[in-house]
Structures are given as structure tokens and as C-alpha cells.
């Protein structure tokens with residue numbers, strides 16, 4: 034596939050069932066993309082990539098199944114649609130979820146095991162500077178809110194950033210990107226730009 038030149042506009046969906054989808058829509062629009070909320074299966078056919086926001090993965094899971102959007106999202110991921118998940122969104126694209134509630138499901142696609150609420154109930158949120166080589170300098174100011182960590186990664190997965198203790202908090206596997214933290218609330222648009230570059234290079238809808 035040749036991919037779409039950067040000048041051709043792309044449309045990115047943001048799964049808008051629960052969580053901080055408005056923030057993602059704003060960042061994507063500020064970068065020149067057309068960004069649309071996605072709540073129904075039909076809306077998936079009109080997008081070149083999908084962002085799954087932070088929020089609560091158990092709720093996003095339940096609502097996505099209730100709205101009939103879970104299966105179509107799984108199929109789109111399997112077909113190669115670029116997806117970026119932040120925090121709960123990372124949990125939703127993980128193949129394996131540790132400390133899930135009973136019956137909790139994910140869309141999967143990303144060959145990792147993530148642990149929910151990995152920093153314990155004492156640590157609701159914290160912020161650190163993270164070195165992320167794919168984004169260059171300066172380091173990313175990363176905000177973690179009841180965040181998961183990536184505990185195991187498959188052969189095809191690249192760790193993009195780790196905490197000082199070595200725990201992985203940003204990953205990529207082909208068109209799937211995930212971060213434990215929330216770039217959509219810090220004003221640092223580099224991660225969304227990185228994702229958009231991936232979307233533009235993919236020609237998913239053609």
C-alpha cells in the first residue's frame with residue numbers, strides 16, 4: 034500500500050462511550066485532523082484511525098458490548114486500523130488484562146498483559162518526566178491516573194517508554210499504540226502527532 038500523502042486529510046474517531054474523549058477530540062482537531070466521536074458500529078466505516086480514551090475500562094467494556102460496537106472494533110483492529118489507547122484505552126486493546134473484574138473483556142490486538150490500577154489505591158495519581166526516544170526531546174511530562182502498567186510484552190511489541198524502575202508504560206505493535214498515561218491533558222501534542230503520522234501512512238479505508 035502506498036499510504037496517503039500527509040496533505041490528504043484524515044478522519045480519526047474517538048470512542049466516546051465514557052471517559053475523557055472530549056480532550057482527545059480537541060487535541061486531534063488542533064493538529065489539523067478531522068476528529069469525530071464514535072458510539073455506533075456504522076461510524077467506524079468513516080474513520081482512518083481510532084483513539085480509545087482514558088476513563089474506566091470496565092465501563093467502556095460493558096457499554097461497547099451493549100452498543101454493539103465491541104465486535105466491529107475488534108474486526109477493525111484485526112484488519113489493521115490504527116488505534117491509540119490511553120490508560121483505560123490501553124487496557125481495552127491489551128490481549129490480557131490482569132486484576133480485571135469478573136467477566137471483563139478487552140478488544141485485544143496488542144500482544145501484552147496489562148495490570149489495572151498497578152500503582153495501588155495509595156497512589157491515585159502522579160506525574161513524572163519520561164524519556165521517549167521516538168518523540169525526541171524534551172522528555173514527556175506524563176500524568177498517571179489510577180494507571181495500568183504493561184507487565185509482559187510479546188515478540189512484536191516495542192516498549193516506547195519505561196519508568197525509572199523499568200516498568201513499561203508506553204508500547205507499540207505495528208498500528209497499535211498504547212500509553213499508561215494521558216498526553217491529552219498536558220498540552221504536549223507529540224504523541225497524537227506520532228499517531229496521526231501512523232494514520233496518514235496507513236491508507237486504512239482504501
Ligand code: GLN
Pocket residue numbers: 086087088089090091119120121122124149150178179180181
Ligand atoms: N483504572 C482505570 C481502569 O481500570 C483506568 C484509569 C484511567 O483511564 N485513568 O480502567
